[in-house]
Amino acid sequence: MPLKVYNSYSRQKEIFTAITPGHAGMYVCGPTVSGESHLGHARPYITFDFIYRYLVFKGYKVRYVRNITDAGHFEEEGRVAEDKVTKKALLEKLEPMELVQKYTNLFHWAMLQFNCIEPGIEPTATGHIVEQLNMIEKIIAEGYGYEVNGSVYFDVKKYAATHDYGKLSGRIIDDLLETTRELDGQEEKRDKADFALWKSAAPEHIMRWKSPWGDGYPGWHIECSAMATKYLGARFDIHGGGMDLLFPHHESEIAQSTICNHHSPARYWIHNNMITVNGRKMGKSYNNQIKLTEMFSGNHPLLTQPFDPMTIRFFILQSHYRSPIDFSSEALQASEKAMKRLWEAYEVLKKLAIGNGVPAIDMELDKKIVQLVNELEEFMDDDFSTAKVLANLFELAPIINSIKDGHIPTGAVSTDTLQLLKSSFKIYLEDILGLKSSTANDNSALDGVLQLLIDIRKEAKAKKDYATSDKVRNQLLSLGIALKDEKDGSSTWNFE
Numbered sequence: 001m002p003l004k005v006y007n008s009y010s011r012q013k014e015i016f017t018a019i020t021p022g023h024a025g026m027y028v029c030g031p032t033v034s035g036e037s038h039l040g041h042a043r044p045y046i047t048f049d050f051i052y053r054y055l056v057f058k059g060y061k062v063r064y065v066r067n068i069t070d071a072g073h074f075e076e077e078g079r080v081a082e083d084k085v086t087k088k089a090l091l092e093k094l095e096p097m098e099l100v101q102k103y104t105n106l107f108h109w110a111m112l113q114f115n116c117i118e119p120g121i122e123p124t125a126t127g128h129i130v131e132q133l134n135m136i137e138k139i140i141a142e143g144y145g146y147e148v149n150g151s152v153y154f155d156v157k158k159y160a161a162t163h164d165y166g167k168l169s170g171r172i173i174d175d176l177l178e179t180t181r182e183l184d185g186q187e188e189k190r191d192k193a194d195f196a197l198w199k200s201a202a203p204e205h206i207m208r209w210k211s212p213w214g215d216g217y218p219g220w221h222i223e224c225s226a227m228a229t230k231y232l233g234a235r236f237d238i239h240g241g242g243m244d245l246l247f248p249h250h251e252s253e254i255a256q257s258t259i260c261n262h263h264s265p266a267r268y269w270i271h272n273n274m275i276t277v278n279g280r281k282m283g284k285s286y287n288n289q290i291k292l293t294e295m296f297s298g299n300h301p302l303l304t305q306p307f308d309p310m311t312i313r314f315f316i317l318q319s320h321y322r323s324p325i326d327f328s329s330e331a332l333q334a335s336e337k338a339m340k341r342l343w344e345a346y347e348v349l350k351k352l353a354i355g356n357g358v359p360a361i362d363m364e365l366d367k368k369i370v371q372l373v374n375e376l377e378e379f380m381d382d383d384f385s386t387a388k389v390l391a392n393l394f395e396l397a398p399i400i401n402s403i404k405d406g407h408i409p410t411g412a413v414s415t416d417t418l419q420l421l422k423s424s425f426k427i428y429l430e431d432i433l434g435l436k437s438s439t440a441n442d443n444s445a446l447d448g449v450l451q452l453l454i455d456i457r458k459e460a461k462a463k464k465d466y467a468t469s470d471k472v473r474n475q476l477l478s479l480g481i482a483l484k485d486e487k488d489g490s491s492t493w494n495f496e
Helices: 039-057 084-092 096-113 126-141 156-162 173-179 220-232 243-261 292-297 309-317 329-351 363-381 386-405 415-432 444-462 466-478
Strands: 004-007 012-015 023-028 061-066 145-148 151-154 195-200 216-218 236-242 266-272 275-277 325-327 481-485 491-495
Touching: 004 266, 023 039, 023 220, 039 061, 039 236, 039 266, 039 275, 039 292, 039 309, 039 415, 061 220, 096 292, 126 145, 126 151, 126 195, 126 220, 126 243, 151 243, 156 173, 156 243, 195 220, 195 243, 216 220, 220 236, 220 243, 236 243, 243 266, 309 329, 309 386, 325 329, 329 386, 329 415, 363 386, 363 415, 386 415, 444 466, 444 481, 444 491, 466 481
Parallel strands: 023 061, 023 236, 236 266, 275 325
Antiparallel strands: 004 012, 145 151, 151 195, 195 216, 481 491
16 A cells, blocks of 8 residues: 555645655754743654654655754744743843753653654754845745845735635635734734744844844744755655644745745645643643653642653554544553553563464464554554554454463464564564553563562462462552462462
8 A cells, every 4th residue: 555644735645755756855843942842742753753763664765854943933923922042041041052952952851761763854943044044035035025124024915915825724814814913013014914034133132143134033934944945955745743833834834935945845744633631732821731851750730640751652652643632641541551551462472482382273363463464554554543553453462462371372373474463563563653661561670579479479389388378469469469370380460
């Protein structure tokens, strides 16, 4: 099957065809490092991590570019314009670049906890001021940019007269002009819908650069257009980000790049949906953010316990990337238990011997396993359906456990099928979904302690010291650990 992706621009699934065969260029909007990332930020970077991994699995050489927004990022849509970096730097009594380095390091650390592969290129907005100035000059030369009092704005109404402004986000230009709020300092625009390419810096503004229009700093949208063009060219395959970036950010990127490069920048626009809390988007304005360090420590009123990064990654993978996820501590607890069950089956599978037992192949069972495994690629080819992939792996887990327990003879599954099962679990769980053993699943030290207690109990039973034997079992059970005596005299344990 060919890979199909949902293109936000056309609002339909399309067969993925790379501009350059065998190569894929992907630009993903990175974090604004004016503060610590929260749970809502984790979703896009985990999403585009497994998309990147799957493209590599499909044989593409991927150039993955994800930027760092370390300048400006003032917002004009729905709130008073503010420079996030400068504002936070003043609050924390740090130099702006000191601040962005602090939060860039923290972001990188969080991505490492989630087992996200680093992008091939991670450009910063402050490192590409020259490219942004060049792009703004081109827009002015084409007649779509205008300067007022040292600031430069993009003429949205003129662009919309001949282009599909609003197609990506579904916004209608006339509605935008009627509903855009009156904000401080916006009277110098020709129309309320126009957005800033460059802002004149007030004397107290810390981050500032020289430009043909005076000292200032770049607008948010021009930063990504300039960096994407520099590293992926005027036309590239995938532009990604969260659904909250559809407007105004990505819509503005399309307008800018179309004027500069004479066509839309990306062939496919891919957007992940939001993480919500009680149906509301997680965000600062709703006062419902949970920082990633709080997720890992459990130190937040909405959390009942700390959560391992792999539990959070698994929680996100259980839903299709275009579906909203409503957060709750209970939902994460369920994900923690589910991942543990699946990972335990995977550990069992790795230890199953291939080729043992009397060949008495159960053809129906063998065929079922092959079908479930073959569907994994079909699901990923259908717009990266990780939820369906996990559903099939869960359906395979009891078969694996039944082989281990002897309820299904090893010889009932052909050698080729068992080998396929082993390799597929590794490829999909680890290589594509990017999961690894969590600290909750890493029970190597606990295994040793429990084995010692199991041996002590076994010796007590052999001596008919049933009081000690029962005491070991009952005390472990009170701690949530259940012992199971096997037919061969050995004992195994599980969390209750």
